[in-house]
Amino acid sequence: MNCIVCVTSVPDTASVIKIGADGNQIDEGGIKWILSPHDEYALEEALKITEAQGGEVTVVTYGPARAEAVLRDCLARGAHQAVHVIGGEETLGDSFKIAQTLAAILKDREYGLILVGVQSVGTDNSQVGQMLAELLDLPHVAGITSLEVGEGTLNASREVEGGKEIYESPLPALLTCQKGLNEPRYAALKGIMAAKRKPVEKIEPSDIGIDEGAGAAYRLRSLSLPPEKGEGTLLQGEDDPAGAAGNLVKLLREEAKAI
């Protein structure tokens, strides 16, 4: 069964984020871009399914030129081919536009499953997968942590408050994946060398009828960093420990409202 995995390139989770001069984008200088960690679970699951049942894994990204590196990462881990829709700077965070673009790419392809990360680290909207499923008219389960694929159907489960939901769905279907589903593999060095020779199909949004500038469903007005933490209050308790303890309780109750 062929699987499609939609992936995004995001700042390394260890990056220090700075806001750019225009105030509504991050400063990309010095950022290392990686495969969004949730997408790793989607890719791993697709690789496991095709290894067990045959078929190919195609990874798809909609992103700027630099996003090719994450496609190469996926190819190095074992994906068979990749599709790169080049763009996405203007539509960053616009889940609906992203879903429309992916739908335009995927509508004529042949697949049994589409797997995506539950959300992409950074924008964290958790919307693209579900929107894409609706646009492609596919059944979907979001945030799965286990999956079994049978003949024409699948069983997937997801964690909910205090329990687990188990779904059965016909194929083809779309699943959004998260931690717990599997242990993503590392790219082996031989895979990295082989990735060079695997095909990456390059597509301009206009080739698939997408006008990136039109019909934005979402606009980012401004970004700001969390406020700096203020100076802490230090209570001196050496001379009068009991008094200091009293003060602490008072502050916790009245200022911090913690007790």
Add this chain to the structure above:
Amino acid sequence: MFIRRDIDLYSVDALLTDEQRMVRDTTRAWVRDRVMPSIEDWAWHERFPTELIAEMGDLDLLGAPYSDFDLPGLDSIGYGLINQELERADSGIRSFVSVQTSLVMYPILQWGSEEQKKRWILELGKGRAIGCFALTEPDFGSNPGGMRTRARRDGKDWILNGEKMWITNGGIADIAVVWARTDDGVRAFLVEKGAKGFSTVDQTGKYSLRVSVTSQLVFEDCRVPASALLPGTSGLKNALACLNQARYGIAWGALGSAMATFEAALDYAGARVQFGGKPIAAHQMVQEKLAWMFDEIIKGQLLAFRMAQLKDQKKLRHEAVSMAKRNNVRVARECARLAREIHGANGIVNEYPIMRHMMNLETVNTYEGTHDIHTLVLGAFLTGYPAFEPPGSS
């Protein structure tokens, strides 16, 4: 190639191809997930994590620069980067890979018979077999040419007698590449674990390279078949050629260690506040130490890159490898000391990686040709006067 990308002043990262970057990042990610969480514990308990060997095999970290038998065929920079990332974690982990790759797989590929290659290369590359390289003896370290271990013919077989010392992986190896004197000069033999007359004793009590097995190998009338001889070996020069491969990796690896201690020191200096409510990073003397480390690491990296280019062009002279090993290990050793000073008392505890690196580097300074021996190699290259024998000796 620091972890902190904002300090890549010489854009060293931009010298890498996408594949090289992925090789580095994959190794780095594996080290972060699988080695770093337990490294201090292994070091404390003097334990080499044999359970990771198969994982290294799965990642193709063993034998990475070779392309025979479907090995990855990494270029020299890619191979260097593996060493760098492994030694960023620990010199012992890097040593395991160096020995397996440069000192065991390399001689088998270079001078082995087809049967020997078929029997061992894939097994070693996948981590299903472990190798060691036995050259040093109790009385012959820097001067291996004086070795006493002998192999004499007995019919078609060979009989080995002698003792090898300080052998990395010795006690856990399935196969030992043993260098011995024969009537036709020094040659190498593949001696399998369990061969009659062959025993090993692990060295304990090491303060350095604690995450690595180091052993003594003893051969007492150890009979091996004719097929144990590496047929292409014909002198000590073959052993030295192996060391040259390993030193190449050490020159890159040492920078990994240097970066680890430097970046730890940079972070620590920024966080530790003394005098005037300012971090110690604000003091000129601390800055001088940081600047020295930074400067030397970048210079060492540029040396390593040029060395890699020459290696790929097959123009790398062994003296150039001696120079990079000597320089980069010295830099790493000094970085560990300066980082230790910057960490103050915290520099001596295993909550920080500094002391472990510092102790490891004492081995790295000594093995594969000591710092001073490489000084003599350079001296001989420059002046034409080899000065290995003391003045006045004949």
